[in-house]
């Protein structure tokens with residue numbers, strides 16, 4: 001039996017100001033820090049001990065992981081950071097206010113961009129100022145793998161190789177794992193491990209800073225799921 005904990009980062013500064021964020025590297029808000037610290041205390045109270053931690057290459061998830069580990073007295077736990085756990089890339093919407101976008105394009109269109117499984121947002125090109133192609137942390141990535149915008153389907157397709165190559169093997173060894181990531185990279189993982197349909201995943205939300213704890217059997221079937 002292994003434990004798997006998903007935690008979406010605490011509230012970010014751009015969650016607070018209601019901006020499409022995606023791969024933009026914003027910090028946690030004050031409330032986000034408090035949520036991540038509280039998550040650590042809840043993990044400690046639940047007596048959960050980790051063997052391995054995974055996070056994205058974005059500050060809000062990395063800091064959330066560190067607060068959660070520190071709050072549960074296990075900041076020493078080995079961690080691996082991967083771009084594959086990044087938030088879904090929101091393309092040219094990144095930096096726009098979500099309410100203003102709804103006024104401009106209509107609520108239905110914005111809902112489709114945010115929650116449909118396979119509709120892409122308007123894309124950024126590699127030469128656009130905000131493109132991840134200009135960011136040193138992606139320098140080792142094949143330029144073709146750097147997205148200009150992603151839907152949940154594309155996000156799932158780049159998250160799952162990391163699950164299969166890194167996370168699942170650890171769990172199969174019986175190790176306890178924490179994954180500190182993002183609303184949509186975690187929705188993709190949730191869809192995959194819970195076998196949720198393309199239609200039903202639209203209604204699945206991840207709360208900021210809330211640990212979701214799975215008990216998995218030795219074939220990685222879900223035995224239980226609770227939210228702390």
Ligand SMILES: O=C(O)[C@H](O)COP(=O)(O)O
Pocket residue numbers: 019020021022023087090114182183184
């Ligand atoms: O990237 C973002 O804007 C948020 O972190 C997640 O956004 P969503 O709720 O629109 O999926």
